[in-house]
Amino acid sequence: MSLPVVAIIGRPNVGKSTLVNRIAGEQEAIVFDQPGITRDRTYRPAYWCDREFQIVDTGGLVFDDDTEFLPLIREQVLLALAEAKVAIFVVDGQQGLTGGDETIAQWLREKAVPTVLAVNKCESVEKGLFQAADFWVLGLGEPWPVSSIHGNGTGDMLDQVIAHLPPMDEEEAPPETSVAIIGRPNVGKSSLLNAFLGEDRAIVSPISGTTRDAIDSLVQRNDTHYRLIDTAGIRKKRSVDYGPEFFGINRAFKAIRRSGVVLLVIDAVDGMTEQDQKLAGRIEEDGRACVVVVNKWDAVEKDTYTMVEYEKVLRSKLYFLEWAPFIFVSAVTGQRVEKILDMVDEAAEQHQRRVTTSVVNEVIEDAIAWRSPPSTRQGRQGRIYYGTQVTTKPPTFTLFVNDPKLFKDSYRRYIERQFRESLGFRGTPLRFFWRGKRHREMDRASANRATKA
Known part of the structure; x- marks a missing residue:
């Protein structure tokens, strides 16, 4: 990835995904009151001040349990940390210091990745300072009290994070x-x-x-x-x-x-x-x-x-x-x-392909020559005056006719087949709008009003 990576690491259910949503500014990561919701590494684009980065959410890290997905989650966390410029170690300020936090902190101290300690769930600013104080013993520097839900303290914490990141690249991202x-x-x-x-x-x-x-x-x-x-x-x-x-x-x-x-x-x-x-x-x-x-x-x-x-x-x-x-x-x-x-x-x-109006009408003429539009028992026959492509993704065409009701599904499918046989469009759906004479008159009236204005 061209952008530097910031890895979010911590025990299950300390609010890592909520913090990812707060930093990324969108509710993309799944948040649910149940341990083990996040399993894979999930990346989100984010920025703070003059720094742009990818923030990667990881599963809850548990070292003393090898049941179900936990060994695989540990492997994913290790991969995330290997590509990260800086890690954010998230702990639960309401629950306080746990043995799991101490184990993860010891593991992080053995890595060469700078770590910022975020004490989450500190909803009260004043109380949060006391909650965070317990985590000085982890030996990872200053613990920053934050609230992923309300955003308290996240700005100060991110100031510490971006100190380890390079400036933003001025080049535009490739399509x-x-x-x-x-x-x-x-x-x-x-x-x-x-x-x-x-x-x-x-x-x-x-x-x-x-x-x-x-x-x-x-x-x-x-x-x-x-x-x-x-x-x-x-x-x-x-x-x-x-x-x-x-x-x-x-x-x-x-x-x-x-x-x-x-x-x-x-x-x-x-x-x-x-x-x-x-x-x-x-x-x-x-x-x-x-x-x-x-x-x-x-x-x-x-x-x-x-x-x-x-x-x-x-x-x-x-x-x-x-x-x-x-x-x-x-x-x-x-x-x-x-x-x-x-x-x-x-x-x-x-x-995202677009074809000219002249080509569209050539296809329509050939289609009509091979198979005429249907007629009613009263002798009223459908007529296609002309067509044009109006948009892409998917390619969409408007066909102007005397009465859309005269064109049943079988003939409409025939027209689409003719478009595909003549123009290809393999791998994409096509859209067709059939507009009657009344719509054409309304379009002309709107065009005349716009011209006068």
């Missing part, structure tokens, strides 16, 4: 292609992210629901920068209780909306499910470009025709994503993983 990795639980989304990055960026476990938050990672290939967003596995709504999973799924849906391209990951062993179809519908509805990634292909017994037949079955069930390319990969072995970003590049380019 990014945002790529959301979406799918059901346990289809291999985190393994795919790790395969892209060549490191264990996200915790991978056979336990369903391991990833809870949306994890942003930056990667550069040649001159293109990508923001890869790993997300929580999305189960059926009726199976989800209010809590960490509920918030994680909401983050996943937000990740779709803030991405340009979505990787819909499907388990090759389980095949297509109803939930996969619903996710595909959500992607199309949000107008995002898409690449369908069939993962775990190494676990499928196959012959020469298996891939062709398998894709045919999948496409029959994902008919509303017929425009999306398919790729069969194995995140574990790395098979064809490097080709995914090539398909992402193509989908992103088509998603």
